[in-house]
Amino acid sequence: MAMGKLRGALSALTVAGAMAAGMPAHAAGNDDGKVRIGVLGDMSGVYSTGFSGRGSVAAVKMAVEDFGGEVLGEEIEVVSADHQNKADIASSTAREWIDQEGVDVILDTTNSAVALAVQQLASNKGIITMDTGSATSQLTNEACTKYGIDYGYNTQALPVGTATAIVKNGGKKWFFITADYAFGHSLEKNTAAVVKELGGSVVGQVRAPLGTNDFSSYLLQAKSSGADVIALANAGQDTTNAVRQANEFGIVSGGQALAGMLVLISDVQSLGLDTTAGLQFTVGWYWDNDDESREWTKRYLANGGTTPTFPHAALYSATTAYLNAVKAAGTDESDAVREAIGNKPIDDFFAKGGTIRDDGLLQHDMYLLKVKKADESESHWDVATVERTIPGDQAYPPLSESGCAMLKN
Template identity: 45%
Template sequence: MRKALTMSVVLLGAAMAPAMAQISDDVVKLGVLTDMSSVYADILGPGSVAATQLAIDDFGGTVAGKKIELIHGDVLNKADVAATTAGRWYDTDKVDVILGAGGSASSIAAGRVAADKKRVFLATDPASSDVTGKHCNAYTIHWTYDTASVANGIGAAIVKSGGASWYFLTADYAFGHALERDISAVVTANGGKVLGSVRHPLNTSDFSSFLLQAQASKAQIVALANGGSDTTNAIKQAGEFGIAKGGQKLAAMVIFVTDVNSLGLPLAQGLQLTEAFYWDRTEGTRAFAKRFAAKMGGRMPTSVQAGNYSAAKLYLKTVQKLGTDDADKVMAKLKSSPADDEIFGKSVIRADGRKVHDTYLFEVKKPAESKGPWDFYKLLATIPGDQAFRPMDKGDCPLVTKK
């Protein structure tokens, strides 16, 4: 009987050994590659690192019996930096999953490396819908929002409320181009007209010549197809040029809670925007925001920073369930299971890598309507996920077979 028991223990150990060996290098390593110092640092940056750490904290620092490690780096919103760093992290530093990676061009570059190395990339930062369109691959998931969801939210809402003629101030790189393209399509589909556009360099400080061209267009809507400090600087300078006083309406296509905080409610009041997350929407979002604020000096999380928490947590939960960090198995599980959480609610991850969840049309409150710090938004409408994001067969993703 003792001999049989010993044999059972040996067999059990042999059966468990492969499962234990499924965690590569005996550690699960997450890398946050994001904008730490440039135009998007306020909406991404240290807050994205802190949010990812909160997800690790939820697991007590270990998953599937192995230690979780976190590293981070500054992508500088440069495609070459993204590609070089991603390659080094995957190959030399043995990073299992990269979250980020800054602007759309740098994120697309990181996605190409992930596909080449067959490693997981959770694109929490970028906006371009091309991430799950012509640049899609089997190892990238686009997490938080994209230019199509913005267009189907704020773009459609403005046209329906009477904004018939548009002129774009567009950031001159992948994100701005995709945003102008996707919003223009929605504007024209709803009976509006695009009168023209002007493109400005990323992270510019002087919008005077661009705003003068927008004024000269006489368009009802001056649309800012940019983000971060480019958006806040353009809004501030538009006030100096009297855009609103001249009868034109300024529309920020991508704006975050930190941008509103920077602008202040007297300047930002009345702006409409589309977001996938707002810290004060549900008990779950408020609980996360409270933890985040404790790490970030009272600041509330942006939707992208919340996306980092959501993505890291679901990735770790998947590794825990599977007992492996094997990229193919993890990606298969992510795309075949619900992706619901307290951040975005009911969610699914499609075959093209697009995470689909509801988005929301908000309006920035007047100062008198705000009950305190960071109480900025009032909800106008909920946009179901299948209406917010582009249909999977319309994005030219090579992973998707068109019907």
């Protein structure tokens, strides 16, 4: 009798604790045995070409098809939506997907403000998110959640290759032109830390709104700053606009180096090799790195893919990893799937030597690329060479340095 009362008390405490923590006391997520994948990305804005857009949806659908199209005896469904780079629209869509459409996992979330909002909302409802497009390191540090996974790269890994190479080559004084939201702030902060650790300094910074078309005033400030390096802590069309206008202002020909801190090969293709030759940048994957990557790229482009960039490759890999975890767990219940995906190494064409850590970060190798000269390119996407492979344990800070509060609990 006493034991029965004790069990009842413990059960009540478990429910109360779950409610107090904002976590569901019942099975986590939409555990109905039917897997529904939501691709929530930028389908029409500044990140719609290389980071997200229809190329993201194509990558997810290709992964589902390669998996066999079904899991747990049910056909896998894929839904997609445009968050328009607005956190409120993204949150509203995610809430509708979870509450009304039974979505089990939300992928992509390109745009850091969107990713932070959706990760928190989804985790409160017991739903897994796998971010592949945004880069803010907050996702697995102060904003980490039980069900949030940052899959692909972050602002801590990007500077390790690029900033290190530039500083060691003499670029000591840096000026930042930074996208004025969470992603840009994180990228500037993390890059500046690497620069200073290597003996460099930051001589100035300006912040530009997302979607800026005219960078002239920012570039003039940077040009007059006396900096050796003008660092673009932005991405997508913001980066291509800034690089194109920097070329018009004669920034590089005038003796200053231009560093793109988050560059995709689609950006290089858009700007042209004559404009970008010699540019170094860090990526999470490169299509021409090995036979496995080249084979995937060929199939991806034949299956509706747009640009073989690392966020698109990450989406395919993340989708496959999630479905493998569902299969291994024998359920789409989020706690079981999150445990399964955390216990299995991720070692495929995208994530070499990858592991999903307890803070939700996928730690894997990164690559330093250098843009080719026009006469060195042999095909449309042949734009760079791999200068250096950065092992995952060097690209990312150790788990012991994570700011994720869950680890302390």
